[in-house]
Amino acid sequence: MLILILTLVNLVGAVAPEKDWGEGLVIDAVAPFLGVINWVNDTFNDTLNVLLNYKEVKEENNRLQKKVKKLNWKIHQLNETAKLNDRLRELLEFKIRKPFTFIGAKVIGKSADNWSQIVTINRGSKSGLEPKMLVVTYNGYLVGRVEQVSTYSAQVLLLNDSNFTIGGLIAKKESREIGIVNGSLAETDLLKMNKLPWDANVEVGDKVITSGLSKLYPKGVLIGKVVKVEPEDYGLTHSARLKPFVDLGTFEEVLVITDF
Amino acid sequence: MRYPVYILLILISLILQITIFAFNPVWGITPDLLLITVISLSLLNGYRQGAYIGFIAGILQDVFSSGLFGINTVTKMLLGYIFGFLEKKIYHRNIITPLFTMILATVLNQLLVVLLTDHIMLKVELWNHFKEIIFPLTVYHLILALAIYPTIYFINNKYFEE
Numbered sequence: 001m002l003i004l005i006l007t008l009v010n011l012v013g014a015v016a017p018e019k020d021w022g023e024g025l026v027i028d029a030v031a032p033f034l035g036v037i038n039w040v041n042d043t044f045n046d047t048l049n050v051l052l053n054y055k056e057v058k059e060e061n062n063r064l065q066k067k068v069k070k071l072n073w074k075i076h077q078l079n080e081t082a083k084l085n086d087r088l089r090e091l092l093e094f095k096i097r098k099p100f101t102f103i104g105a106k107v108i109g110k111s112a113d114n115w116s117q118i119v120t121i122n123r124g125s126k127s128g129l130e131p132k133m134l135v136v137t138y139n140g141y142l143v144g145r146v147e148q149v150s151t152y153s154a155q156v157l158l159l160n161d162s163n164f165t166i167g168g169l170i171a172k173k174e175s176r177e178i179g180i181v182n183g184s185l186a187e188t189d190l191l192k193m194n195k196l197p198w199d200a201n202v203e204v205g206d207k208v209i210t211s212g213l214s215k216l217y218p219k220g221v222l223i224g225k226v227v228k229v230e231p232e233d234y235g236l237t238h239s240a241r242l243k244p245f246v247d248l249g250t251f252e253e254v255l256v257i258t259d260f
Numbered sequence: 261m262r263y264p265v266y267i268l269l270i271l272i273s274l275i276l277q278i279t280i281f282a283f284n285p286v287w288g289i290t291p292d293l294l295l296i297t298v299i300s301l302s303l304l305n306g307y308r309q310g311a312y313i314g315f316i317a318g319i320l321q322d323v324f325s326s327g328l329f330g331i332n333t334v335t336k337m338l339l340g341y342i343f344g345f346l347e348k349k350i351y352h353r354n355i356i357t358p359l360f361t362m363i364l365a366t367v368l369n370q371l372l373v374v375l376l377t378d379h380i381m382l383k384v385e386l387w388n389h390f391k392e393i394i395f396p397l398t399v400y401h402l403i404l405a406l407a408i409y410p411t412i413y414f415i416n417n418k419y420f421e422e
Contacts, residue, residue, distance in 0.1 A: 026323050030275060037279045109324065110282035112274065114289055114393055115373065116326035120278070147326070161326050249285075 024150030027120065031153040034108040035122055100218060102136075102255040103127055108153070117158035117188065119144075121254060124152045134210070134217055134257045141245040142166075142210065142221045143254055154256075159223070160188050160248050167211035168193050168223055168242075175201035178211050181223060181242065189243070191224055196238040202229050208242055218257060265419070266301060269412065270317045273297045278324055287396040292369070294321055296405050298340050299365045300412040303358055307344030314340025335372045339365050355409060362405040366398045 050057050105127075109120035123129055133146045135156050144158040145166070157164050160183040168181040177200040179193040196202060206226045212219020224242035232239040273293040282290045294317045302310025318336030322329050343361055350357045370393065 023323050026320065030271070030324075033271075033275045034279050037275060038283075041280060041283065109278040110290070111326065112278050112282075112290075112294070112321040112324040113292065113332065113373075114397070118324065118326050120324070155324075157326055163326050 023148060027148065027155065028124070028150045028152055031108065031120065031122065031150075034120060034153075038106075038108050100257045101259040103129065103258055105135075105154075105254050105256055107252050107254065115185070116163075117144075117161040117183065117248065118147070119156050119158065121154050121156055121256075122152070123256065124154050125149050126151050128258055129154050129256055130258075132216055134221060135254050136221060136257060137246050137251055137254060139245075140222060142223045143246055143248070143251065145217075146256065156254070158248055159183055159191060159244055159246075166217060166223075167213050168208045169211040169219075170196075170200070170202055170226075171207045171209045172201070177202060178213070179240070181208065189248070190227070191242040191244060193226075193240040193242055194232070194237070196240060198231070198236055198238060200238050202226060202238065202240055204229065208240075221257075261419075265415070266313055267316065269297055269301070269415075270294065270313070270320065274317075274320050274324070286400060289393055289397055289400065291397065291400045291404055292366070293404065293408070294318075295336065295339070295365060295369055296362060296401055296408045297412065298336055299343050299362060300358065300405070300409045301416075302340040302344040303346055303350065303361065304352065304413065304416050305344065306347040307341050310340035310344030311337050312340075314338070331373060331376055334376065335369055338372070339369055352413060355406070358409045359402060359405055362401055362409075363398050366401045367394060370394045370397065 105121040105123040111118040135143045144156045147157045148155040162185045164183040179196040210221045224244040228241040277293040314336035318333035321332040
């Protein structure tokens with residue numbers, strides 16, 4: 001009987017692996033409420049902040065206005081340089097790297113238990129999201145991967161979830177070693193990079209980017225910095241601990257890479 | 261009329277849990293409001309209803325978490341069923357007994373999750389986990405239950421007591 005049940009369970013997984021068993025419907029039904037509560041929470045916090053630190057906010061406003069003027073001038077200069085750059089590139093017939101296309105989204109909910117690291121964002125298949133797309137912050141640091149997509153919202157599996165896996169590459173001139181980056185349960189603020197060769201030239205402080213070997217994910221998205229290297233599998237491989245560039249507990253807005 | 265209201269209560273707990281309580285974690289943990297709601301409802305309604313309510317709450321929680329789908333469904337249903345047996349045995353107006361069951365339920369729930377998920381069982385030391393999550397979680401749940409149980413008791417008594 002038990003064997004029969006187990007076989008059936010496995011068969012269901014094999015026959016319909018990508019089926020959405022109404023999960024999307026539930027997420028879509030709940031998502032609007034998440035949005036509303038989030039909005040109330042944000043407005044409340046912001047208003048309270050302004051009221052409590054009125055003087056600081058005023059000073060900051062002045063400072064920022066000055067900065068905007070300065071930056072506007074700088075943008076103008078940079079535009080000129082960009083034009084020059086384009087012209088020179090054309091002359092040299094340089095291959096232009098295609099930039100990624102992004103969709104911005106807001107985090108409206110988090111995971112419902114302490115074991116998983118998931119966030120719900122307010123964009124779904126209607127905006128062109130698909131599972132397996134990578135999610136980054138505004139500075140281009142990796143946050144996670146889109147898992148479940150419903151019509152108006154999507155769930156993102158964060159880097160430090162124990163089910164998250166992606167190919168990583170040490171970004172250094174003298175070593176381009178490849179390893180597998182995993183989230184870990186024991187220390188949720190660190191990631192683990194496994195299966196580095198035993199003679200890999202990896203040091204504390206090296207940057208790790210996505211490897212792009214699988215064609216599913218783009219290459220060159222920044223993941224984190226090495227903080228510890230230790231031997232594993234009785235010295236046959238190395239494993240490194242990475243600290244993600246993003247504080248995975250606090251970000252509020254993200255970009256989804258839809259094309260690369 | 262009774263069940264729509266219960267489902268509404270569960271939905272409210274879920275939404276609060278994944279927004280306000282998850283965005284402002286205390287001691288780095290998110291409380292399980294659904295667990296408190298399920299246990300409160302099952303203490304007031306008995307084991308059969310407790311299991312139904314636990315099932316619904318668990319499946320909703322599973323949709324909003326990663327990993328093995330169904331783990332929260334199983335644990336919540338089981339706990340709703342077990343604690344439902346206390347319905348006739350405790351004095352509902354006194355909050356002390358429900359609070360004690362809440363402690364027991366929190367610890368049992370966490371241990372069940374650990375036992376049922378092999379990758380947690382193998383990778384995390386139980387004692388560390390106990391110190392870092394289960395203990396603060398229990399205290400947190402206790403404080404929240406002080407507010408939630410009386411609310412649910414009040415709703416139950418005012419509208420559904422024949």
